[in-house]
Amino acid sequence: MGRYAQTCPIICGAGTISLLGEEAKKLGCTKVMIVSDENVAKLNGYAKAKESLINSGLEIVEFKKIIADPPDYIINEGGELAKTEKIDGIVAIGGGSPMDAAKGINVLVNNPAPVNQYFGNPFYTPGVPVIMVVTTAGTGSESTSIGVITDTINNVKNSVICNSTLGILDPEITTSVPVDVTANTGMDTISHAAEAITAKFPNPKSELLASDAIKKVFVSLEIAMKDGKNIEARESLLLASNFAGLAFNDSLVHLGHAIAHSVGAKFHIAHGAVCAIGLPEVMKYASNIKADKVKVVGEAMDISFNGKETDIEIGEKVAAEIRKFAKKVGIKSLEELGIVREELIGIADMVLADACYNFVPKQLTKKEVQVILGAMYDNYK
Numbered sequence: 001m002g003r004y005a006q007t008c009p010i011i012c013g014a015g016t017i018s019l020l021g022e023e024a025k026k027l028g029c030t031k032v033m034i035v036s037d038e039n040v041a042k043l044n045g046y047a048k049a050k051e052s053l054i055n056s057g058l059e060i061v062e063f064k065k066i067i068a069d070p071p072d073y074i075i076n077e078g079g080e081l082a083k084t085e086k087i088d089g090i091v092a093i094g095g096g097s098p099m100d101a102a103k104g105i106n107v108l109v110n111n112p113a114p115v116n117q118y119f120g121n122p123f124y125t126p127g128v129p130v131i132m133v134v135t136t137a138g139t140g141s142e143s144t145s146i147g148v149i150t151d152t153i154n155n156v157k158n159s160v161i162c163n164s165t166l167g168i169l170d171p172e173i174t175t176s177v178p179v180d181v182t183a184n185t186g187m188d189t190i191s192h193a194a195e196a197i198t199a200k201f202p203n204p205k206s207e208l209l210a211s212d213a214i215k216k217v218f219v220s221l222e223i224a225m226k227d228g229k230n231i232e233a234r235e236s237l238l239l240a241s242n243f244a245g246l247a248f249n250d251s252l253v254h255l256g257h258a259i260a261h262s263v264g265a266k267f268h269i270a271h272g273a274v275c276a277i278g279l280p281e282v283m284k285y286a287s288n289i290k291a292d293k294v295k296v297v298g299e300a301m302d303i304s305f306n307g308k309e310t311d312i313e314i315g316e317k318v319a320a321e322i323r324k325f326a327k328k329v330g331i332k333s334l335e336e337l338g339i340v341r342e343e344l345i346g347i348a349d350m351v352l353a354d355a356c357y358n359f360v361p362k363q364l365t366k367k368e369v370q371v372i373l374g375a376m377y378d379n380y381k
Contacts, residue, residue: 006143006246007143007144007145007163007164007246007249008142008143008163008164008165008166008167009166009167010142010143010166010167010168010169010242011023011166011167011168011169012168012169012170012235012238012239012242013169013170013171013235014170014171014172014231014235015170015172016168016169016170017045017048017049017052017133017168017170017172017173018048018052019052019168020049020052020053020056020091020131020133020168021052021053021054021055021056021057021058022052022056023131023166023168024053024056024058024089024091024129024131025056025057025058027089027129027131027165027166028088028089028129029058029088029089029128029129030058030059030088030089031058031059031060031061031085031086031087031088031089032053032058032059032060032061032087032088032089032090032091032131033060033061033062033063033078033081033082033085033087033089033090033091033105034049034050034053034060034061034062034063034064034091034092034093035063035066035078035090035091035092035093035094035098035101035102035105036062036063036064036066036092036093036094036098037064037065037066037067037094037097037098038064038065040064040093040094040095040098040135041062041064041093043135043173043176044173044176045093045133045135045170045172045173045174045176046093048173049091049093049133049173053091058089061081061082061085061087063078063081063105065077065078066094066097066098066101067097068097068268068270069097069148069150069157069264069265069268069271070097070098070100070101070104070149070150071149071150071152072104072114072115072116072149072150072151072152072153073152074101075101075104075105075108075115075149076108076113076114076115078101078104078105078108079104079105079107079108079109079113079115080108080113082105082106082108082109083108083109087109087128088128088129089128089129089130089131090102090105090106090109090127090128090129090130090131091130091131091133092130092131092132092133093133093135094133094135094136095134095135095136095138095139095181095185096136096138096139096141096148096185096188096271099132099134099139099141099142099147099164100139100141100146100147100148100149100159101147101149102130102132102147103130103141103146103147103160103162103164104147104149104160104162106127106128106130106162107124107127107147107160107162108127109127109128110124110125110126110127111124111125115149115160116151116153116158118160118161119149119151119158119159119160120158120159120161120355121160121161122161127162129165129166130162130163130164130165130166131164131165131166131167131168132164132166132167132168133168133170133173134167134168134169134170134174134238134241134242135173135174135177136174136177136181136182136185136241137174137177137182137185137186137189137234137237137238137240137241138184138185138186138187138188138189138241138272139185139188139241139245140189140192140241140242140243140244140245140246140248140249141164141245142164142167142169142242142245143164143167143242143245143246143249144245144246144248144249145161145162145163145249146159146160146161146249147159147160147161147162148261150265155265155266156261156262156265156350156353156354157261157262157264157265157354158355159355167242169235169238169239169242171231171234171235171238172231172234174234174237174238175228175229175231175234176228177228179225179228179330180330182221182224182225182228182237183221183225183272183329183330183331184270184271184272184273184276184331185237185241185272186217186221186224186237186240186272186329187272187273187275187276187279187326187329187331188241188271188272188275189213189217189237189240189241189244190213190214190217190218190244190275190276190279190322190325191253191256191257191260191272191275191276191278191279192210192213192241192244192245192247192248192253193209193210193211193213193214193217193240193243193244193247193248193297193300194210194214194256194279194282194283194297194322195248195252195253195254195255195256195257195279195282196209196210196244196247196248196250196251196252196253197210197211197247197251197293197296197297198254198282198283198286198289198290198293198294198297198361199248199251199252199253199254199359199361200252200254200359200360200361201250201251201252201359202251202293203250203251205246205247205250206246206247206248206250206251207247207251207293207296209243209244209246209247210243210244210247210248210300211296211297211299211300212240212243212300213239213240213241213243213244213247214240214297214300214301215300215301215302216236216237216239216240216243217237217240218300218301218302218325219236220232220233220234220236220237220240221233221237221329222328222329224237225329225330252356252359253356253359254282254356254357254359254360254361255278255282255285255286255351255356255357255360255364255372256275256278256279256282257275257354257356258351258352258354258355258356258357258360259274259278259282259351259372259373259376260274260275260278261354261356262347262350262351262354263278263339263344263347265350266343266347266350267337267338267339267343269334269337269339273331273332273337276322276326276331277326277331277333277334277376277380278376279322280318280319280320280322280323280376280379280380281319281372281375281376281379282372283297283315283318283319283322284312284315284316284319284375285315285362285364285372286315286361287311287312287314287315287316287318288311288312288315288362289361289362290361291311291314291315294314294315294318295314295318297318298314298317298318298321301318301321301322301325303317303318303321305317319379323379323380326380333377333380333381334376334377334380335377335381339377341374341377341378344373344374344376344377345370345373345374345377347373348366348369348370348373349366351369351373352364352366352369
């Protein structure tokens with residue numbers, strides 16, 4: 001059985017940022033909190049979003065304290081400000097961290113802090129409309145029900161459950177995204193898509209969207225990295241990210257993201273980079289269970305299969321192509337990122353405890369997770 005849905009409407013296309021104020025008013029907003037970070041707040045896209053809101057007669061409250069892998073204490077601070085200011089709408093401007101933070105803050109608008117008590121808990125008084133203005137193409141958070149937040153009490157990543165009300169995908173406001181961020185977020189998209197296809201609970205819609213997402217990234221990522229102002233490539237990557245988000249929101253991600261969350265919490269490495277390094281080993285693992293689905297991932301990457309490959313060979317072939325692509329877009333190895341092999345293997349218990357591990361297609365022992373972590377380190381140099 002497959003189950004799928006659409007969490008919120010999406011407006012996409014060049015110049016659509018100008019519609020932000022009008023759309024916020026349609027949702028009944030009169031005073032909105034902008035959730036972002038200091039770097040995004042310096043960009044032209046942020047200024048355009050702010051201008052659209054003000055020109056539509058809305059009051060704004062700015063909260064620009066979001067950092068990567070947003071911690072619980074910042075969410076709690078944002079929630080307190082939202083209550084004090086009596087806002088009736090939230091606009092996230094940025095990539096995954098501001099969008100996830102906005103979801104966490106929205107949980108607190110009509111509920112007591114701290115946010116930690118709502119991790120994995122959908123039972124709370126609903127908040128206010130949340131509009132996502134997406135500035136990087138990777139997380140797809142505008143179309144997922146999950147907001148990833150760092151639990152600083154337990155030093156792990158956890159999540160709140162909260163949907164967006166509207167997403168705006170304007171490629172014109174992504175043209176200044178740095179090359180390394182473009183690469184990392186693009187690899188995150190591929191990971192979302194590949195894990196959605198090989199998930200424990202797949203469905204036809206997820207597979208269709210995820211396959212197209214992979215195709216789009218393989219065609220457009222290098223173009224966008226070489227020419228950041230290429231609107232066609234930037235729009236393709238935004239759509240890929242959104243499609244992959246829609247795909248995994250239903251079928252869910254699994255081992256790769258359990259690993260990426262754990263590595264990120266322990267070593268504070270960019271999420272997309274860890275996904276890129278881990279995905280080859282995850283596809284090898286998945287090929288022992290769902291080789292036909294791993295083959296779908298490979299075909300989306302334009303790999304040719306002769307039909308005579310064993311399950312193991314399919315996994316190896318897809319893994320090799322992912323590594324090749326990751327190297328082409330400049331993803332550094334774990335060794336280059338300063339991680340010690342023994343310390344990486346030491347996070348196996350964190351991987352097994354991560355929420356995403358619950359959706360692996362086949363259970364693993366701690367030793368098997370350690371072997372996969374070691375292979376990540378050894379096979380990507």
